[in-house]
Amino acid sequence: MMDDALERAFRERVAKRFGMKKGSMSLAIEEAIREWMRSEEEAKGVKEAKVEIPLEHVEEAPPPSPEFAEEIIRASGENINKCIQCGNCVASCPSGRITAYNSRRIIRKASMGYKEEVLRSIELWLCTTCYTCVERCPRKIDVVNAILTMRNMAVENGWMLDPHKVVSMNLMKTGHAVPIDQATRERRKELGLSELPPTVHQYERALLDVQHILKETGFFELVEKAQPQKAGSA
Amino acid sequence: MGRKYALFLGCLIPNRYPGIEAAARKVLPRIGIELADMNGASCCPAPGVVKSFSRPAWLAVAARNLCIAEDMALDVLTFCNGCYGTLADANHSLKADRALRDSVNSKLKEVGMVFKGSVGVRHLAEVLMKEVTPEGIRRAVTKPLGLRAAVHYGCHLIKPKVLREWVGSAERPTFLDELTEALGAESVEWEDKMACCGAGGGVRSAVLDVSLRMLNRKLLSAKEAGADFILNVCPFCHLQFDRGQIELQRLYGLQPYDMPVLHYVQALGLAMGYGPHELGVDMNFVGMDRILSKLP
Numbered sequence: 001m002m003d004d005a006l007e008r009a010f011r012e013r014v015a016k017r018f019g020m021k022k023g024s025m026s027l028a029i030e031e032a033i034r035e036w037m038r039s040e041e042e043a044k045g046v047k048e049a050k051v052e053i054p055l056e057h058v059e060e061a062p063p064p065s066p067e068f069a070e071e072i073i074r075a076s077g078e079n080i081n082k083c084i085q086c087g088n089c090v091a092s093c094p095s096g097r098i099t100a101y102n103s104r105r106i107i108r109k110a111s112m113g114y115k116e117e118v119l120r121s122i123e124l125w126l127c128t129t130c131y132t133c134v135e136r137c138p139r140k141i142d143v144v145n146a147i148l149t150m151r152n153m154a155v156e157n158g159w160m161l162d163p164h165k166v167v168s169m170n171l172m173k174t175g176h177a178v179p180i181d182q183a184t185r186e187r188r189k190e191l192g193l194s195e196l197p198p199t200v201h202q203y204e205r206a207l208l209d210v211q212h213i214l215k216e217t218g219f220f221e222l223v224e225k226a227q228p229q230k231a232g233s234a
Numbered sequence: 235m236g237r238k239y240a241l242f243l244g245c246l247i248p249n250r251y252p253g254i255e256a257a258a259r260k261v262l263p264r265i266g267i268e269l270a271d272m273n274g275a276s277c278c279p280a281p282g283v284v285k286s287f288s289r290p291a292w293l294a295v296a297a298r299n300l301c302i303a304e305d306m307a308l309d310v311l312t313f314c315n316g317c318y319g320t321l322a323d324a325n326h327s328l329k330a331d332r333a334l335r336d337s338v339n340s341k342l343k344e345v346g347m348v349f350k351g352s353v354g355v356r357h358l359a360e361v362l363m364k365e366v367t368p369e370g371i372r373r374a375v376t377k378p379l380g381l382r383a384a385v386h387y388g389c390h391l392i393k394p395k396v397l398r399e400w401v402g403s404a405e406r407p408t409f410l411d412e413l414t415e416a417l418g419a420e421s422v423e424w425e426d427k428m429a430c431c432g433a434g435g436g437v438r439s440a441v442l443d444v445s446l447r448m449l450n451r452k453l454l455s456a457k458e459a460g461a462d463f464i465l466n467v468c469p470f471c472h473l474q475f476d477r478g479q480i481e482l483q484r485l486y487g488l489q490p491y492d493m494p495v496l497h498y499v500q501a502l503g504l505a506m507g508y509g510p511h512e513l514g515v516d517m518n519f520v521g522m523d524r525i526l527s528k529l530p
Binding site (some may be wrong): 127167179 | 279341393439
């Protein structure tokens with residue numbers, strides 16, 4: 001049996017950190033277990049993959065906004081509240097296999113309304129969109145679709161990682177996320193191909209059309225307003 | 235019987251691994267796949283990055299690319315899983331959702347285009363499996379490879395499966411193994427065969443070390459299975475396997491794997507008797523000596 005005083009103290013801290021609502025205890029217990037396991041492993045000298053949080057760390061979790069889950073459901077069409085927290089997604093995840101990335105927890109936090117915490121976390125950017133979790137979710141939630149929707153929301157708020165800004169600028173400038181370079185021009189000629197491929201690289205008019213579409217859909221604005229965010233490392 | 239397709243190049247094939255493009259242009263017409271260029275096409279745009287930032291921009295640029303093929307009245311053919319993911323999924327959404335189509339068309343109108351929904355999007359692996367068939371490939375092969383291949387399907391080729399019924403099983407597909415064995419190669423069993431290469435979703439560009447650790451597991455697994463090379467059907471997986479090996483050495487001081495990497499069209503080219511240089515297989519970061527010395 002757990003010591004009463006310890007349990008009381010724990011419950012008070014949980015209420016302070018996560019608020020007095022359903023699910024707070026399970027979040028706190030999970031965090032506690034994770035911490036304990038980490039210290040165990042560290043004691044054994046096992047170095048666990050640790051993801052630095054390069055985005056501005058949110059010290060005090062802001063109060064949850066219940067509309068957040070509704071926003072995600074509206075924008076993605078995925079009812080994340082159907083999630084039963086079974087963890088099939090985490091067990092299937094190639095990224096979660098080597099980092100602390102936990103898609104189940106993202107979905108949980110999102111449905112509890114922890115908007116800032118979810119949108120500003122590097123975790124949101126550790127999904128490779130492999131869709132394995134989507135194939136295996138017993139509640140038929142398209143987890144990737146939900147993640148992509150949250151990423152769109154993060155970027156809408158100006159939170160975009162710097163290397164992603166570079167890729168975006170390539171697209172805006174050249175119409176290719178990965179444009180041609182000098183070495184490849186030479187190789188193309190060696191292979192008997194045209195020096196430039198018959199894409200926007202050869203057709204200036206086509207590039208202007210692509211740029212027009214990117215402007216009209218607000219992409220230029222989105223990328224320009226992104227604040228500098230250092231890339232992650234793990 | 236030959237069939238003509240609108241060739242969608244994307245970014246990585248023409249701009250980083252032109253050997254894959256050269257191989258396709260040489261080899262595919264000889265097995266009845268005629269290619270027509272999609273002049274003025276752009277980035278698909280990349281599903282992991284652009285779709286992560288702005289779905290409206292992603293969809294509108296994808297729709298513009300589809301319109302080019304519609305004007306040619308040809309189905310799109312791609313041999314990049316990322317381009318396939320974007321174009322097939324965008325095509326599906328635009329065909330299925332009238333309101334979405336109208337909103338995209340209001341943007342396309344300004345550049346003189348309209349999405350009609352009149353063409354399909356095919357990945358080369360699907361066309362090879364269903365139209366050329368493994369038997370047809372076998373007939374075209376003059377120099378069976380005799381190598382052990384670690385077949386890598388990649389993710390967006392087979393998932394989400396709900397939009398790709400043709401793949402059969404997304405957990406244990408077999409079509410690419412059948413196509414590989416038709417080249418006279420053996421498709422080895424490897425533990426991490428169906429795992430992601432680690433490049434997608436913007437992870438490679440932003441969080442390289444996470445991406446490389448996923449790759450390392452795959453390479454280790456392919457090596458343990460005694461594979462001679464990795465066979466892929468996507469230039470981004472190809473880049474990850476090829477350049478990633480050098481990065482693992484440089485950034486982590488790992489012993490070189492020296493694991494050659496071939497896109498299916500290059501492997502097909504070798505099996506049809508083309509020289510390595512014509513197919514640009516010598517333009518990879520990782521050398522090919524290990525397999526070239528074993529070829530007939």
